[in-house]
Amino acid sequence: MRAAFVLTLCLCLNFFLRSQNSYHEVREISSAERWVRLNDIGSVKAGQHLLLYQATGATLATTGGSIGSVEVNQGAGLFGLLKVTRVSGDTVFSDYPISPGFQPALTQAIISAGRDTLETNATHTANNYDGRLGGVLFLSANERLIIRDSLIASGAGFRGGQGQEADSDCNRLNSFSGELYSGTDWRSSRRGEGIAGVLLSFPNGRAPAANGGGGGNDHNAGGGGGANVSRGGTGGINVVEGLLNFSCRGNFPGRGGLGLNADKDRIYLGGGGGAGHANNTITAGGGNGGGLIVLWAPVIEFRPGGAIVSDGQPGASVDGDGAGGGGGGGSLLMLADSIFGAATMSLTGGRGGDVTNMSDRCFGPGGGGSGGRVLLAVRSGGNQLDAEFHLDAGGPGLRLNSDVCAPTDAPAGTGDPGSLQPIIIPVPFPGIQLSADTLCSDQRLTVLNTSAGVNTVTWEILGADSTLIIEPLGPNLRVSFTDRAEGTYRVVQTLFVGETEFPGDTAVFTVVAAPGLERAEVLRNGATISVNLEEATGYSSVTYDFGDGFALDTTATFGSHTYAAGGGYPVRVSLINEVCGSLTVLDTTIIIPEFAEAITDIKESYGCTPYTLTVADLSLGTYRGVLWSFPGGNPDTSSLATPTVTYADSGNYVITLRLLGAVGPDSLATITVRVDPTPTADFSFAVDTATVSFTNLSEGATVYLWNFGNRTVSQEENPTVTYDSTGTYTVFMTATYRGCSSRVERTVTVSLLSDVTELSQSGVRVFPNPTTGVVNLVGPGVPLAVRDMSGRQMAVPMTNDQVDLSTLPPGIYLVSLRVAQQHYTIRVAVSR
CATH class of the missing domain: 2.60.40.10 (Immunoglobulins)
Structure with a gap:
């Protein structure tokens, strides 16, 4: 289970680190109509970027003194950068021009995502070239490309010659110097691949295959190194010392790959190294060349960790046979308006393979591959790159373990270092800068051309009419507006490189009217x-x-x-x-105006039915009049400043003062009114000599006040009063409920109080008087009651002949007697 997990992890990681490009075979190209038809459209869509690249297609000389050199380059090395505008079926359309030199059957389309900003987050590795697809790593962005990881195309270029085990039939007298051999001929080994591929009829031979290194000839000569635009190193010979040495000679090693024409419009994969001649192994192959890395964005930024690696592979080292030649260094194309940052960029040739000899042998090592090529297309002044370039050629292989020759005797070739080549930007970068994207009609707009890599710029403003005044200022524009100008307009830029037209940038601006009011x-x-x-x-x-x-x-x-x-x-x-x-x-x-404040002379009032009330408006501030509201009263409303209202019925009422036309929120004031019912006072009375009993006949009252006319009062409801002298008295009774009162008066006549002389004449004597307690009664009289001077009856012991006043406080008391059929009242003084 653990092994399966590790395998799965490794496979996923390898896939993740692979190039995130997709590679497509091209079936047809229309340069006139700017479209490309693909065998498999895959997930290609509008907005993506497309690199057309043709790796091969050249023809080689097969006769004469320059066998293996390029006769006709045709489309080999051509590239084209496009932006996909739309996709229809298997056809990709672009506004960018397409060179007419491409050969569809040999051309591939490499797709990049086409994001505005692309930032690498892992190592990217190009797919190896398989004779039709791969070999290229293509990263691009609409605005900014940020490299913070390694971009690797080492060994992804043209393939090295495959090792073969020859059934050699050489002898001391053989000398095999031929340039071309068939694939089954034991006298030579495989040639490395280059821009012409490898001829099917002559895949073996010491002759180069353009930038592919030649294979070593019999016996055991080394393979030649692959090339780019500088040549690869020749393989090493098989050194045989002495005329009497009957070993097979190997004096014709593989030739180094030829340096290709450094045309700015072409860029190449590194050539494969030629195989070494071997009769004991199949592993003496040449190294693969480095691949092609293309970076395309207006701004390319290298951050710490960013690196470019497209080295040629070393040739195979062998024991007792000829070794393989190293692959040529790859190519790097960077196109930018500005480029900055620090990075290491390695495009070195592969080293030739070593030979470990038997002590009496001295077989041929491989030649070194040439250094690679960097094409840098950047605006003048825009190159701020701090790069450490490694474009060295691969070193020659060594002869090891031999007692008859030194490691560097008759050495194999080193090849030539690569080159850094600034070029004019082949695909222009569009650019427009507006002085404002929204402006008023009384302002001016400046349209600045910020494109790079162009010869000529033309402009069009879509929607423009007579309200726009357009003035060219060199490659820029100045636009003024009339007062009637208003709307949104689009500026369209068209770029020309020579006579080739490229789409430029577009920008939108809006003209707005100035504010106004009727x-x-x-x-x-x-x-x-x-x-x-x-x-x-x-x-x-x-x-x-x-x-x-x-x-x-x-x-x-x-x-x-x-x-x-x-x-x-x-x-x-x-x-x-x-x-x-x-x-x-x-x-x-x-x-x-000054805010009004509603104010009344009173806030509350209390009265008794019928209640008549006069109120007054004391309001302040600004208002035009008043309206009084008297619910339940008479009148019910009034507009007077000091109205009078009458409430006939008892109850709770609210008087409202409303200020008419008042300024401010304070326009209402209220008065609370409580009207209580007025009670009806009435009473009756009964006179018994000097004693009068009163009966209260009042209605609606809870409190009563009696004034008996003798300077005595009472609050009893039904009082009894004994007068101390004969006479006529005016009795007042006031009946009250919650402050509301009514009064009634009656005239009461009482008989005089009896005196001692009169009682004596009747045979009745009362003594002692004053008394300290007991009063004796002698004669025909009978005591009836004792009252104080307010008429209140006192509870005291009494018999027919005695009244006990000892429990009473000192004072004057009225003692009532009945003598025969007459009632008498006498004063008795109690003292101590």
């Missing part, structure tokens, strides 16, 4: 003002500043505000236009 209307209602803007134009918002610290930002053309106090307030209203500025359409002072 009329501003201001209305005041009390403490509230309203502002109405008629036919306001050219604004994005409206600011209402009402001068009391309150402001309103809105898009509405109507604003209102209620003030909290009277006074003068500066009111300012502005139409806001973010482009053209603001326009003040109202700037005035609003006078808010």
Whole structure:
């Protein structure tokens, strides 16, 4: 289980680190109509970037003195950078021009995502070239390409000659110097692949295959190194010392790959190294050349960790046979408007393979591959790259373990170092900078050309009419506007490199009208003002500043505000236009009159039915009149300043004063009124000599007050009073309920109080008087009652002949007697 997990992890990691490009075979190309038809469209879509690349296609000389050299380059090394505008079926369309030199059957399309910003987050590795696809790592972005990891195409280029085990039939007298051999001929080994591929009829031979190194001839000569635009190193010979040495000779090693034409419009995969001649192993192959890395973006930035590696592979080292030649270094194409950062860039040739000899042998090592090539297309002044370039050729292989020759005797060739070649930007970078993307009609617009790699720029402003005044300023434009200009316009840039047209950038700008107003209307209602803007134009918002610290930002053309106090307030209203500025359409002072305050002379009142009340308006501030409301009263309303109202019925009432036309919120005042019912006072009485009993006949009263006319009073409901002298008395009774009273009076006549002389004549004697306690009664009289001077009856012991007053406090008491059929009352003084 653990082994399976590790295998799965490794496979996933390897896939992740592979190039995230997709590779497609091309079936047909239309340069005139700018489209490419693919065998497998895959997931290609609009907005992506496409690199057309033709690796091979050259023809080679097979006769004469320059066998293996390029006769006709044809489309080999051509490249084209396109941006996909649309996809229809298996056809990809672009606005970018396509060179007519491509041969579809030999051309591949490499797709990059085409993001605005692309930042590497892992190592990217190119797929190996398989004779039709691969060999290329292509990264691009619309705006910024950030390299913070290694981009690797080492060994991804042209393939080295495959090792073969020859059934050699050599002898001392053989000498095999031929340039070309068939694939089954034991006298030579495989040639490395180059821009012409390898001829099927002559895959073996010491002759180069353009930039592919030649194979070593019999016997055991080394293979030649692959090349790029500089040549590869020749393989080493098989050194045989002495005329009497009967060993097979190997004096014709593989030739080094030829340096290709350093045309700025072509870029190449590193050539494969030629195989060494071997009759004991199949592993004496040449090393693969380095692949092609293409970086395309307006800005390319290298950050710490970013590196370029496209080295040729070393040739195979062998024991007792000829060794393989090293692969040629790969190619790097960087196209940018500006490029900066620090990075290491290695495009070295592969080293020739070593030979470990038997002690009496001295077989041929492999030749070294040439260094690679860097094409740098960047705007003048835009190159801020701090790069450490390694373009060295691969070193020659060594002869090891031999007693008859030194490691460097008759050495194999080193090859030549590579080159750094600045070129004119082949695909221009469009660019437009507007002085403003939104502006007012009284401003000017400057359109700056910021493209790079162009000879000529043309302009078109879509939607332009007579309201736009367009003036060329060199490669730039200046645009002015009339007062009627308003709308959104698109600037279209077209770029020319020579006579070839490229799509440029586009930019949009908007012209807006200045703010304006037909009329501003201001209305005041009390403490509230309203502002109405008629036919306001050219604004994005409206600011209402009402001068009391309150402001309103809105898009509405109507604003209102209620003030909290009277006074003068500066009111300012502005139409806001973010482009053209603001326009003040109202700037005035609003006078808010003094605020009204509703005030009455009283807040509450109490009365008895029928209750008549006069109220008064004492309000302050600004108002035009009053309206009194008297629910339940008579009248029910009044507009007088001091009206009078009468409430006939008891109850709770609210009087409301409303100020008419009042300024401010305080326009109401209230008075609470309670009206209680007035009770009806009445009573009757009964006279018994000097004693009068009163009966209360009042209605609706809870409190009573009696005045008996003898300077005595009572609050009893039904009192009894004994008068101390004969006479006629006016009795008043007041009946009260919650402060409401009525009074009634009656005249009461009482008999005189009896005296001792009169009782004596009747044969009755009362003594002692004054007394300290007991009063004796002698004669025909019978005591009836004892009362105090207020008429209240006192509870005292009494018999027919005695009254005990000892329990009473000192004072004057009235003792009632019955003598025969007459009633008498006498005063008795109690003292101590």
